[in-house]
Amino acid sequence: MAAVLTGCGLSGDSDDVTLRLVAADYGDSSANSSKKYWDKLVEAYEKDHPGVTVDVTVYSWNEVDAKVKAMVDAGKAPDMAQIGAYADYAAADQLYKVSDVLSIPVEADFVSQLANAGEVRGVQYGMPFASSTRLLFYNKTLFAKAGLTPPTTWAELAEDAKALKDEGVKYPYALPLGSEEAQAETLQWLLSGGGGYTQTVSAYSIDSTENIETFDWLKDDLVGKGLTGPVAPDKLNRAAAFAAFAAGDVGMLNGHPSLMKAAASKGVKFGMVPMPGVAGPTKVSMGVADWMTAFKQNGHAEQVGDFLDYVYSEKNVLDFSREYDLLPVTNSASQVMGAAKEDADLKPFLDQLPLSETYPVGRTSWAKVSAEIKKRIGQAVTASGDPAAVLGELQTTATTLDVGSGG
Structure with missing residues (x-):
């Protein structure tokens, strides 16, 4: 009887999916670790998606890129990784195209400079996750x-x-x-x-x-x-x-x-x-973005896309940006931040974003x-x-x- 019940249980769980996300820590102490942000976001998402479990591991910026590389090299790529660079993985055909996972409205909501910086040979693989200017x-x-x-x-x-x-x-x-x-x-x-x-x-x-x-x-x-x-x-x-x-x-x-x-x-x-320039204020500021990537190895495109649509909702992008004094990577959240009194201190940086140039990360x-x-x-x-x-x-x-x- 026990064996039969176990068999039923396995059958009933056949559609359940565990997504693994590796993320970087933007906090400067345990009190504001990014783990707290992700725990809260994942709890809310899983409540409305009972068949999906999202397992998040947070590493410091000093080690997150190396940790992900080691996982990929060992044939155990995470479903998603939020890291500093993506082009090598895209060139090796290890990433989903952004258009393969995100819904059209979410994909179209990225700030254009940042979306363009996420491209390798004209195809976007890197999803901007956080940004700042100088x-x-x-x-x-x-x-x-x-x-x-x-x-x-x-x-x-x-x-x-x-x-x-x-x-x-x-x-x-x-x-x-x-x-x-x-x-x-x-x-x-x-x-x-x-x-x-x-x-x-x-x-x-x-x-x-x-x-x-x-x-x-x-x-x-x-x-x-x-x-x-x-x-x-x-x-x-x-x-x-x-x-x-x-x-x-x-x-x-x-x-x-x-x-x-x-x-x-x-x-x-x-x-x-x-920033001052040769003859007046610089017209182009330096912009920096960090990247969310979706790996193909585990084949969870649909579930990854649904979760990332949630990650990039206006509320969640604003929550993250405000927690860590970063700029939103979406137009919808940028518009809210630009008009909100509570974000007045970030507005000068936000004004620079449409004029910014990022590293050639592609x-x-x-x-x-x-x-x-x-x-x-x-x-x-x-x-x-x-x-x-x-x-x-x-x-x-x-x-x-x-x-x-x-x-």
Whole structure:
């Protein structure tokens, strides 16, 4: 009798599905771990979908990409992974196309710049999950003491930095070109100089005339004049620069939304303006997105799609964005946030999103190119550095990696 009952039980459960999701942790403590966000979302979803179980594992950003790679390499891919890069998996035909899983209204709701950044050779595989942009943060107290107004051009930024240095400010402009996140600071400056990593769709343009001129200016007019503080830019990491700003030791730096909370918690009064450019405020800001992916291995396209439609509902996108001071990746949630008083502090970043440019994440070579930029770009602004030579070497490396990986 027991065997018969067990057999019935198995038969009755034949349509039940367990979806496995690996996600990154955006929290900075156990109190606001992303696990809490996912637990709440999954509980609500499973309540209305009794045949579906969603098993979520959350890892820190330091290990989540490696954990997913190990799973895929072992032939045990999760159904979904929320990670930093997707192009390698797409190139290996391991991911569902976005159009294979999401409903048409949800797919169409993504902010267009982010949806486009999720494409490999014109087909979208990466679903943007969270995004942010950069603004120039400045310390209002230090600026008032020096009688300054926020800069709108490079020349004004250098003048302000000189005045701050004369007032004894430790880091007039903090320039983090250390190995932690040099690719971000670099791209913001390249864009402000009218360049970028890929000025054409088909190839890298790291050593373009505009990019060389940008790093020549940084080396000669900012770093060379002692305006970037006591830690050499090639040794200064982003986390240390943010901590110094929150401690009141930085006059200006590029920052993303999370810096607001850190600075406010230490009582630092700050303002935010678009990044200065050669002749005026930069028209293109740097945007960053993290990616949701759907792996084909387990064949749960329909169930994955239904769950992700729920994940990308207006309410859930807003809840996540507000919890972690990030920007919504959908138009519907962006419109709500843009009009809501409670989100007024994020509006300046939100305004930059339609004008933003992301890393070339659709290129399968980008992860390795980014790693090389992190290691080497800081050398361009050292006393003995040669921006044209460093950028030229990076261009050669990028081209070689691009050809080797098939783009």
